[in-house]
Amino acid sequence: MHLTSSASPAMSWQRLLARRRYPDQPQLHLVADTPVVRGAFVADYDRVVFSSAFRRLQRKTQVMPLPETDFVHTRLTHSLETACVGRSLGRLSGRRLMEADADLAAALPTLDQDFGDIVAAACLSHDIGNPPFGHSGEDAISAYFTSREAERFITGLSAAQQADLQHFEGNAAGFRVLTHTYPAHSTGTAGLGLTYAVLGAFTKYPRPSIVETKAQTGGTSEKKYGYFQCEKGRFRHVADELGLLPKGEEGAGFYHRHPLAFLVEAADDLCYRIIDFEDGLKLGLIDHNHGLKLLRCMLNDPPTRQASVQWHDWREELGYIRARLIGKLVDEISQRFAEHVPAMLTGQYDQPLVKELECWHELQEVQMLSVEKLYRSRPVLEIEAAGFEVLGGLLDAFLHATFDAQRSHRSRKLLDLLPMQYRALGPQAELPAYEQIVLLTDFIGGLSDQNALALYRTIKGIDLPKGF
Template sequence: MNWEQLLSTKRSRGASNKNKYTKSTDLRSEFEKDYHRIIGSASFRRLQDKTQVFPLDKSDFIRTRLTHSLEVSSLAKSLGQNIGENILVYRKDSGFTPGMKEDICSILQCAGLIHDIGNPPFGHFGETAIREWFERNLPVLSYHGQPVDKVLTPQMRQDFYNFEGNAQALRLVTKLHFLVDEQGMNLTYALLNTIVKYPVSSVGIDKQSGNIKDKKMGYYFADEDIFEEIAAQTGTNGLRHPLTFILEAADDIAYKTADIEDAFIKGFITYYSLLEELKELQEQYAGGARSAFRPAEKLEDLYRRGKEKHVNDPEEYAIKNWIVRVQGFLISCATYGFTSHYEAIMEGTYAYDLFHQTFAEKLMDLLGDMAFRKVFTSETIYRMEVAEAAMIDFLMDKFVTAVIHYDDPGEKLSSIDLRMVSFISSNYKNAYHYHAEGKPDIERLYLRLLLVTDYICGMTDSYAKRLYQELKAII
């Protein structure tokens, strides 16, 4: 892979590499134009009412998908600056230019904004609820007398059984913003490829391969053509785009540190419980690793500083400032992870995240494990998730039943099904009709099922809850 091709400014409609440096009254780069398209979109605005960890939280401090995405965007750009400068200073790539450094920073800034844009309401549990709904219901739903799971092709079926917000993000920005035309936001191919964390289809998932790119699916059967065009234009051809490693590292830094901070504010984690686990981690360091960032000592130092400053809550002061220090340390480690494996990443043979075998690896593992033990498996979160599952299941039941025979020649919808279909955004229905035109019946059925997930994924937490209450006649 080479940067000239990886940084392709091609779009499905208009703009191409040959025009990259053409004089214009608009002095923005193509990637800066992407940024303005994203922040002006309704899908991006909806992230302000989508869950990061705590659904429908009343606090104005707890993170939403919007604030998380802004943090990822900022961290990704910082990583891009560090890594780009390292490539230039140490001459790791003779073809890499200062202009390319600016471009990767702009791409990563944009990628951070949209990396979660396809996620359904209620966070990652919303994805789980949708997957499990399909596993239970596709075998019992009927289409012209046959079970739907038997009618669909293996890849179509696996798309639903492995439903994934990452794949939905690519679909949303390339097809579902049916405003100007069928090209969605019409973003650059370099940006689109950066957000594809897993460049495999649902039948290409291989969790045992040892390669991070094979863990989940990155695109639906419905979007295979656009994915292959993007991969061909950028020269990745089934490999991870190098910038994807950087985006993933920024995402990991953002959510693993933020989850600890939010958990502290919500009372799931205390200063002392965090300190105790960090001390245990420090004891595992040996030899040269002892010279690395020492997280427990840093937390204690900050607590003492808070006491000396006579702040109202030295524990809160310590944790919030510790998060900032840790993020700086993790940025350094991710920079090292990319630059020390530069050749393997550019060849597409690097199989791990950027924290693999760095000083940060055990700390990242601890933060994730602590959030899982203290927050995600708590009774409070479980109660929320049971309620969320009930809402997702009800909406899936109603809308999938309604669309099974929608736009199906010779079939008449019931009065209730007609009304359910009318609730679906005309934007999504227009996209469905455009892409279903001339397709075989089975593919049209598949696209109708995607129409439901498209609509539900576009819902905010509050809208999903309100629609559920209205349809259940809960006053």
């Protein structure tokens, strides 16, 4: 099996698996007798787990906003499950490459473990930049910056800076969470100080919000963007360190994906399609008989297979089928990944791996049912609609306070509610208007659903704080 093509420039695994930490932190050299308890990529996973941004995902919407039942997933449980699937996908994919290429296995003897650890850490953080109220939170922020109320704040910004705000993207906000350090609260590292390899695998969309190039192909890595203008130099540094291939003109900031980003995408696709569907069945929004039949069809057991378990409840069978189905699809995706690695390394493959699954049509039916019955259910729509008012209202209030040249009493009170790292004070006092606005989106995007709602009700005088 050949991992690169001599006819085209190619990425190399030696660079793509860089253990050095961003930005340019030296490797930790241990005394020879010191045991290595955990590798660099496992340490990345732990850094994400212990971050405040990750902890706040426990109260951010996955599907059902502000859920009242314990079994409905939040962003945090979704991220944990995606990381588990991603670890299995990475290790199995790496093992297949090693079995097919003895030279690769000899050069990189821990390839399978490294793949698993990198993909798991990237999966764990894949939603870390998502704002409150699910994907509608991104829409709410975008809608505010396209409204007449926001005109005075974005006039004078470049087209690319305006696009960052008017097409707000949680993936770009996530890259900022992982790499940005606020000067007023500097810890000596940038963001979480993750390895270049994990940052590369995390970035499913290695492009800015506007790409002035003819190199666009409509591939899966182009459908969104992965970093804001204020992180353009930062991402270019990551891409150069990893040896990512530029797409189009030099300097456009547009790159081919890190190959492991395809596995991160696949793990997310499997979890949100299948496990969101499971939530819909358990909530009674999707008929469980029809849902179970569809999942059994995807599992495609031979007619002669004998059941080894007797079910007392359809929910028990649902959990069993879901677990077996994800295991089956992980195996199939790892096969497709191994087949396409040579093309990924030369930038000639750019499609979602799940599209190549034998059960792709059934997965599409699962997705359509989820959209119709779950994502468009009345409780979801009502709270998402409220999210537009909450996020738009918070942005409007804090932007007016930030850019109030007179510093009225009301503006000062509102600014006092902002944590210091999100205010244009001290080291951040001279920031351009665009970066001051991004600071506010950092704050509002980082709120949990409940925190955003409570803050909105407080500043509007609807509710008063009930004490400490």
